[in-house]
Amino acid sequence: MGARLFGTDGVRGLANVDLTPDLAIDLARAAGDGRRGTVVVGRDTRRSGQMLIDAVSVGFNAAGFDVIDLGIIPVGAVSHLTRDLGASYGVMVSASHNPAPDNGIKFFGPDGRKLDDEREDAIAARYAHGAPWQEVSGADLGIRSGVPDAMDRYLDHVASRAKYSFSGLSVVLDCANGAAFKSAPALFERLGATVDTMFTEPSGMNINDGCGAVHPGALAAAVDGRVGLAFDGDADRLTAVDEDGVVCNGDVIMAILARHMHNNDTLPDSRVIATVMSNLGFLRAMRSMGITVDLTPVGDRYVLEEMRRSGAGLGGEQSGHVIFHKEPTGDGLLTGVRLLEVMAATGAPLRELRRVMTEFPQVLRNVTVRVKERLPDAAALWAAVEMMEKRLGDDGRVLVRASGTEQLVRVMVEASTSAEAAAVADELVMVTRRELGGEPGESG
Numbered sequence: 001m002g003a004r005l006f007g008t009d010g011v012r013g014l015a016n017v018d019l020t021p022d023l024a025i026d027l028a029r030a031a032g033d034g035r036r037g038t039v040v041v042g043r044d045t046r047r048s049g050q051m052l053i054d055a056v057s058v059g060f061n062a063a064g065f066d067v068i069d070l071g072i073i074p075v076g077a078v079s080h081l082t083r084d085l086g087a088s089y090g091v092m093v094s095a096s097h098n099p100a101p102d103n104g105i106k107f108f109g110p111d112g113r114k115l116d117d118e119r120e121d122a123i124a125a126r127y128a129h130g131a132p133w134q135e136v137s138g139a140d141l142g143i144r145s146g147v148p149d150a151m152d153r154y155l156d157h158v159a160s161r162a163k164y165s166f167s168g169l170s171v172v173l174d175c176a177n178g179a180a181f182k183s184a185p186a187l188f189e190r191l192g193a194t195v196d197t198m199f200t201e202p203s204g205m206n207i208n209d210g211c212g213a214v215h216p217g218a219l220a221a222a223v224d225g226r227v228g229l230a231f232d233g234d235a236d237r238l239t240a241v242d243e244d245g246v247v248c249n250g251d252v253i254m255a256i257l258a259r260h261m262h263n264n265d266t267l268p269d270s271r272v273i274a275t276v277m278s279n280l281g282f283l284r285a286m287r288s289m290g291i292t293v294d295l296t297p298v299g300d301r302y303v304l305e306e307m308r309r310s311g312a313g314l315g316g317e318q319s320g321h322v323i324f325h326k327e328p329t330g331d332g333l334l335t336g337v338r339l340l341e342v343m344a345a346t347g348a349p350l351r352e353l354r355r356v357m358t359e360f361p362q363v364l365r366n367v368t369v370r371v372k373e374r375l376p377d378a379a380a381l382w383a384a385v386e387m388m389e390k391r392l393g394d395d396g397r398v399l400v401r402a403s404g405t406e407q408l409v410r411v412m413v414e415a416s417t418s419a420e421a422a423a424v425a426d427e428l429v430m431v432t433r434r435e436l437g438g439e440p441g442e443s444g
Helices: 021-032 049-062 075-084 117-129 150-159 183-190 217-222 250-263 280-289 300-310 332-346 350-356 372-377 379-395 418-436
Strands: 011-014 037-043 065-072 089-093 102-108 144-146 170-174 194-198 227-231 238-241 271-275 292-296 314-316 322-324 362-368 397-402 408-414
Touching: 021 037, 021 049, 021 089, 021 102, 021 117, 037 049, 037 075, 049 065, 049 089, 049 102, 065 075, 075 089, 075 102, 075 150, 075 332, 102 117, 150 183, 150 332, 170 183, 170 217, 183 194, 183 227, 183 332, 194 217, 217 227, 227 332, 238 250, 238 332, 250 271, 250 280, 250 314, 250 322, 250 332, 250 350, 271 280, 271 300, 280 292, 292 300, 300 314, 300 322, 322 332, 332 350, 362 418, 372 397, 372 408, 372 418, 379 397, 379 408, 379 418, 397 418, 408 418
Parallel strands: 037 065, 037 089, 065 144, 170 194, 170 227, 271 292, 271 314
Antiparallel strands: 011 102, 089 102, 227 238, 314 322, 362 408, 397 408
């Protein structure tokens, strides 16, 4: 599971191999040990989800926590209902955009926000220490129950945020055979859009399989003059597709939203929070409008932390996580609502709105390595990065970072042409393999 139990988005691994029921039980015991309260739990459509939800529930019940099981539901619903029901924790069992054999466990606090590093590390420390746990028995044991109207309560919450009817807008929803397969169509139909759907028949093993926010090709081929919205497995990410089939990632979506908010004086301090992965074209577009961009490490919770610190009204990631002022976490369904609102308010099609920025060609290589923990000390690699940055000058940039969830180093290069970006990336991949123990061919 890596040097740190929690990665950038919870505890993840291959279900029943890395992420076992025993681990899930003990992780829940560690989170609940010595406390009392209620936990809200939800999951996506993975086959392993029911097994891991059962394990998490057992762990919390054994620690004296009652568990409210929401079933298959978007992560935004877990966040909202954690607050709405006054729970001590929210837990989402999902590996987000990862393939079906993977799964994950992510925790939310009573405010509906993901736990910060300090609180995660405290749970990890109790987990590592292990038994003996505080003894709980009799009437102090927790029980498990459900909320029959959980989906409706969540949809009411999101729909109440909409300021416009979507009557006259036609959308195609790619639900990734994931957590949004029922909620997304219900929401956008409720708001008046004409809705067609794709990938709404989860089998337990087809989540994110050639579909969803990270695989929008099928949606792009199907829009046929309509707008496409693609969610990932737990529906916290959104990728859009314009009427011509052009994919609009999180940077483009944020640029559209930031310009609209800025023009309507609803962007506090004219400030947006993004991550180091944001495209250079996004940064230049924001600068040209007089919008300040502050950058954080990759991870939507780091974006949220900086938004809270700075008072920014919009933040997000190129991957499609977008967070709005006073919202506790990213929610792909809410992001879709906000994007369609700009269309409804301006009367402009998405093909026109997306021209707010010009993306620089960007190449991302994922390099499998044996010792990603040695990355900060790989002097030869950092010397190569510095040399490539000088070569690119103001028309490009380089980012090399360790994955927070996998044994990978990610090499990202932007340049004025795709060929130059690829050439620089390939050179850095070779150095990365040499310095950190990667094998030829293990990148993509």
